[in-house]
């Protein structure tokens with residue numbers, strides 16, 4: 001046998017045995033021949049098109065197997081084959097995929113199973129590419145992707161998207177709409193997370209799979225016939241009952257293996273592929289030192305290829321910054337550029353040293369990857385949202401340099417940017433993976449310390465802590481160790497108070513500090529113990545105190561009984577003994593009255609301030625004077641009438657904030673401005689980020705939010721410290737004066753009445769950002785509606801009225817225990833705005849048919865609606881008649897989501 005044939009045979013045998021590509025070295029070992037010679041023969045075989053070759057270290061060869069499905073396709077070198085060659089674990093899935101595509105007459109519907117990040121979406125696209133290359137479908141054929149989890153809480157919408165909808169099928173379906181299944185005619189419909197389809201949706205899908213026809217939602221007669229191959233995917237466990245029906249009824253099941261089941265050679269290929277991808281984007285070679293490459297090969301990567309890719313991107317980005325800002329000669333990834341959890345990979349080197357030495361040249365300390373050499377096949381057509389990432393870093397670097405910032409600081413800023421950029425990958429992770437991911441922000445040692453400290457606290461305090469505290473504590477400890485190391489002084493003004501208030505937690509904090517000192521070789525100042533203690537207290541930091549605590553109301557009027565009788569009316573109508581009265585006989589001296597008022601205010605204040613309702617004269621100055629003397633927030637409304645008093649009292653009972661109640665009477669013209677310093681009104685929406693110091697974590701939260709929130713929103717983010725609750729509360733109140741606070745995002749649980757709270761944990765590893773965006777979008781939506789109302793209303797200000805009506809609606813909701821459907825709220829707001837404008841312009845009320853009967857039936861509801869509308873009536877000096885009240889009442893009740901009234 002000729003030498004060249006022996007080489008070919010040996011290659012085929014080895015390939016059979018190992019089921020992967022084979023290196024020249026391995027062939028030379030079998031033939032006991034010189035490796036250079038074998039290499040030469042392999043190259044000849046390659047040039048003669050008898051074998052395939054994949055560049056890499058080492059170069060791998062494989063034979064062309066003629067008996068495989070591969071031969072069905074005329075052009076043997078298609079994108080699918082390029083992948084199989086280097087990714088042996090995909091060989092069987094790829095054969096299945098080819099069979100599914102080529103199966104006559106129009107392929108087999110397919111279900112792809114696999115953990116998150118194993119490449120299901122990519123695989124579906126690959127099948128589509130293959131179908132085109134194999135000429136099974138037209139080059140222009142559609143590939144439509146739909147994630148069934150996107151609208152999972154609205155199964156009807158999911159079905160409508162997929163199958164289309166007939167006009168009138170459900171409320172809101174006001175015209176016929178074509179579904180994706182129709183749009184994909186002649187091509188492929190990829191349904192990701194298919195197990196999220198409702199049972200009805202599944203049945204519709206199976207009907208199509210079985211018969212080739214389907215009906216739009218709500219259609220009873222007409223069927224639609226299409227030629228679409230369905231590729232479905234799911235991360236669900238194939239054994240789960242959710243998947244039973246799918247696996248029974250979808251003919252081709254393809255399982256993609258997780259990364260941990262792939263060979264190291266295959267993982268090497270993937271690493272090479274991802275680094276070359278980055279190299280291509282930067283337009284330069286990327287160098288990696290040997291240890292970093294080994295770490296990438298060995299680290300635990302539960303989120304599979306997707307995570308491997310993003311970890312490599314993150315490392316490249318850091319190396320790129322280093323190259324740019326330090327004017328390095330080339331882009332080099334070293335251990336310091338790797339995320340902590342990747343670095344840990346190096347620890348497994350002893351288990352796998354031989355295999356690693358074979359893969360990664362022992363003589364090379366640094367390896368070069370260049371996109372021009374063996375350009376990696378373009379195996380995904382998904383556009384990358386990181387495309388301009390390097391440009392953005394470069395630009396920011398330039399800008400920072402120009403502004404004269406020190407190099408070290410520039411590096412810090414950019415690194416924060418990079419890390420926040422990669423935060424988005426955290427959103428999809430499972431809980432245990434999220435914990436690993438936070439290590440991109442915080443050192444792994446810190447995380448281990450947090451775990452140890454929390455175990456200690458749980459045991460000692462016999463209390464369970466949830467995940468939220470884990471993240472908050474990690475960010476906090478990370479920050480304070482840095483400060484201690486830099487020698488920055490830490491000061492806690494309330495140390496002693498905290499020690500007395502929380503003795504057990506204080507002891508745990510002291511023990512925790514011992515652990516920290518030992519681990520990080522620092523000497524933590526005593527004041528820090530004060531901060532740590534607060535993390536262990538079981539209750540969230542409740543800035544307003546008990547939610548039940550309300551703003552106090554004190555009515556002072558001239559006359560023997562004026563105030564008491566007004567207060568009687570208020571308390572009776574509001575249904576609570578909340579307001580207090582002081583009658584001031586005409587003979588009484590103001591100074592005596594002042595002393596009485598001061599005592600009463602001190603008694604009424606529970607920490608949320610007191611609203612002083614007075615008629616006239618010297619009484620209007622009492623508020624300022626009491627504030628000066630006692631520090632209690634007092635706001636005064638003068639020339640008060642009974643309806644105003646009732647309204648103020650109701651708002652206080654509903655738990656409204658003092659500023660808000662005060663503001664709501666502002667335009668009535670009976671306000672004494674009180675002690676509050678006037679800041680220029682901006683009316684801007686703001687978000688508060690907070691942490692104990694107001695520097696580290698809150699600044700970082702700010703930058704994370706800024707990074708993610710679209711610039712289109714006119715929102716300011718303000719970092720504050722919670723060092724001192726009173727100070728924090730005062731700042732919040734100050735901001736409330738002129739701004740709307742959309743949310744507070746903080747490392748510590750803080751409850752401020754009426755303001756949504758998002759923990760740092762939710763922000764970093766949960767749905768916090770989405771929640772925040774929803775809040776922002778909703779607010780911006782109202783701003784837009786207000787602007788457009790401005791053009792439509794003649795007599796009242798459309799921009800101002802929106803918030804007032806929203807308050808009225810939420811008062812009614814809370815008193816009647818209703819929850820108005822979201823989509824109906826805007827309709828009610830518009831109705832009430834136009835109504836107020838009409839009444840203000842002297843228009844007549846519209847008759848409500850059957851008013852008398854309606855009032856009988858909904859007596860209590862009508863009274864509450866009337867009461868809640870008083871503030872609108874007061875403000876606009878109008879009278880909302882019973883007919884109109886009945887309309888409002890009816891709209892509210894009929895749009896109620898809650899079960900019972």
Ligand SMILES: Nc1ncnc2c1ncn2[C@@H]1O[C@H](COP(=O)(O)OP(=O)(O)OP(=O)(O)O)[C@@H](O)[C@H]1O
Pocket residue numbers: 087114115116117118119120121122123235270273305306307309379380428
């Ligand atoms: N075999 C592969 N070769 C190269 N890149 C791959 C491979 N498999 C996946 N990737 C890349 O990994 C990333 C994640 O893949 P993909 O989104 O397809 O995974 P998935 O299983 O659909 O994940 P999920 O279930 O989370 O949606 C993508 O950027 C994809 O291009």
